[in-house]
Amino acid sequence: MAQQITINPVTRAEGHGKITIFLDDDGYVRDAQFHVTQIRGFEKFCEGRPFYEMPSLMARICGICPVSHLITSAKACDELMAVEIPETAQYLRRIMNLAQLVQSHALSFFHLASPDFLLGLDSDPVQRNIFGVMQSHPQIARDGIMLRKFGQQIIELLGGKRIHPGWIVPGGVSEPLTVEKRDQILATIPEALATIQRTLDWFKRTFDNYPEEIRTFANFPSLFMGMVNDEGELVHYEGHLRFVDATGKVVADGIRAEDYQDYIGEAVEPWSYLKFPYYKPAGYPDGIYRVGPLARLNIINFCGTPLADAEWAEFRELGRGAVLSSFHYHYARLIEILNGIERIEHILNKPDILSKNVRAYAEPNRLEGVGIAEAPRGTLLHHYRINEDGIITYANLIIATGHNNLAMNRGVLQVAKHFVSGMKMQEGMLNRVEAVIRAYDPCLSCSTHAVGQMPLQIQLLSPDGTILDELRR
Amino acid sequence: MARVLIVGYGNPLRGDDALGWHAAQQLSENIRRQDVEILTCHQLTPELAERLSRSERVIFIDAACVGVPGEVSQQRVSPAVSAAVDFTHHFDVPALLACTQILYGVCPQAVLCSVAAESFELTESLSPAVEAAVPELLERVYRLLE
Numbered sequence: 250m251a252q253q254i255t256i257n258p259v260t261r262a263e264g265h266g267k268i269t270i271f272l273d274d275d276g277y278v279r280d281a282q283f284h285v286t287q288i289r290g291f292e293k294f295c296e297g298r299p300f301y302e303m304p305s306l307m308a309r310i311c312g313i314c315p316v317s318h319l320i321t322s323a324k325a326c327d328e329l330m331a332v333e334i335p336e337t338a339q340y341l342r343r344i345m346n347l348a349q350l351v352q353s354h355a356l357s358f359f360h361l362a363s364p365d366f367l368l369g370l371d372s373d374p375v376q377r378n379i380f381g382v383m384q385s386h387p388q389i390a391r392d393g394i395m396l397r398k399f400g401q402q403i404i405e406l407l408g409g410k411r412i413h414p415g416w417i418v419p420g421g422v423s424e425p426l427t428v429e430k431r432d433q434i435l436a437t438i439p440e441a442l443a444t445i446q447r448t449l450d451w452f453k454r455t456f457d458n459y460p461e462e463i464r465t466f467a468n469f470p471s472l473f474m475g476m477v478n479d480e481g482e483l484v485h486y487e488g489h490l491r492f493v494d495a496t497g498k499v500v501a502d503g504i505r506a507e508d509y510q511d512y513i514g515e516a517v518e519p520w521s522y523l524k525f526p527y528y529k530p531a532g533y534p535d536g537i538y539r540v541g542p543l544a545r546l547n548i549i550n551f552c553g554t555p556l557a558d559a560e561w562a563e564f565r566e567l568g569r570g571a572v573l574s575s576f577h578y579h580y581a582r583l584i585e586i587l588n589g590i591e592r593i594e595h596i597l598n599k600p601d602i603l604s605k606n607v608r609a610y611a612e613p614n615r616l617e618g619v620g621i622a623e624a625p626r627g628t629l630l631h632h633y634r635i636n637e638d639g640i641i642t643y644a645n646l647i648i649a650t651g652h653n654n655l656a657m658n659r660g661v662l663q664v665a666k667h668f669v670s671g672m673k674m675q676e677g678m679l680n681r682v683e684a685v686i687r688a689y690d691p692c693l694s695c696s697t698h699a700v701g702q703m704p705l706q707i708q709l710l711s712p713d714g715t716i717l718d719e720l721r722r
Numbered sequence: 723m724a725r726v727l728i729v730g731y732g733n734p735l736r737g738d739d740a741l742g743w744h745a746a747q748q749l750s751e752n753i754r755r756q757d758v759e760i761l762t763c764h765q766l767t768p769e770l771a772e773r774l775s776r777s778e779r780v781i782f783i784d785a786a787c788v789g790v791p792g793e794v795s796q797q798r799v800s801p802a803v804s805a806a807v808d809f810t811h812h813f814d815v816p817a818l819l820a821c822t823q824i825l826y827g828v829c830p831q832a833v834l835c836s837v838a839a840e841s842f843e844l845t846e847s848l849s850p851a852v853e854a855a856v857p858e859l860l861e862r863v864y865r866l867l868e
Contacts, residue, residue, distance in 0.1 A: 380824075
């Protein structure tokens, strides 16, 4: 008799989700579904609002990465205004985007994921949290706090506040950078660099402890997508979209933001509020692709900063083509922190960084605009249409967690196949399913609607829908 | 280094949850001491531990979800790790103090000043009961600073 397993809630992720695992008549795993059970409706309720309100409205989607929505929304509005924003404004937006990347990656790695590495995947869940890390590895916990503070302080200095800063506006930024703020940020660079390098050294030494997890954590062939510039450099603000396959071969490149619908389709399923974007040329559901730190490091030709490039060379050694194990999202995240800190320093030392020319002004000059940027969790896309009065008539948002939706489902299925046998869930399965999802650092708050921890429930169901087993956390 | 840190926290868009922000704003306008630092935040996070570790005393201001609306209270708070702490959204004052103690080896004296809330509905205004209690709350903070 076939069965079904449900995991609900999933812990230490942003939002609420539930997982169902279906068994066939012989007790083998047939399918797995990662359900997102709540909806926010930002795409609908912004209709009727003036376009220039969009950055502020969209930033409210998330308290962890408001800057990403602010920037991507502002870029879509730049397109509606048909302006090229001043170069200094681009630099300043990039700094804030990178600061956000650093603080968000630090949150994901140190606060959410590190308890698994430091305390063990099978340790007591009551202890396996940031407090457990503080007690057993206080220096690592302090390092996490330091890197979070580094990013948040930059956001606060530039935007006036750490959460939901309003400094990024259509046309540029609202205020130029001052000498004092620039120097204050530059002074924090050396400690931040030393901290992330120390973390990388430690984390790479732990790989030998997790050969099974590296082998089974959503380790499968897929496409990868992200932004690169014309040289194929790692970028997070300005560039075009590129897809590579599992061998590392570029399958689509130079995709402009406004052409995204030629390459990305969005499917829906009745069992989740989260959409299922897919690579159109491969169709649904075969067009599975991944975004985020792992994808970005798989699609680029180089990072563009010396220390990150050295690490990237080591990262590339992990796979013959693209690095496929989602376990290495964590490693990629750390390399991106390193790159982000180096790049912030580089941009701050540009001679015109203190220019007062930071904003272009215009009325709407186009009725449609698309903005893309790389958020910490992956490519973020905002697509707006307006009427002649500048009022929003249509909005489509594709969030990183959405891009990764098919891949997360595939990853859960892979773990389930490994840990479910004889119509029973083996010890450790719950922890590993959670850890696989956590590797993607999903933000269900962004993609739908949620606040706080992501509870986990696993249900084991028969083919006729009978609940045979259930786990909850 | 600020000798006293005042932290007003809550969601400024959710009615009485904005108490900490309203109080911090008024305190900022009235306190001119170099040794007092005032900050506001939506929620307590582990990052605050480093800042706490550099203070001798800390005064937290937050709305309380229990009690008679408008009722002002203050209590000393000690470090304590909650077994339920699983993510930063659930960080409370005892947990933050414990975090400070564990990571930095010091822990400031801490007092939580609060006013029982009437409503956490979507608004940027305090309810009449909480609004009326703000002067008493501020008076208590001033006394703590003496």
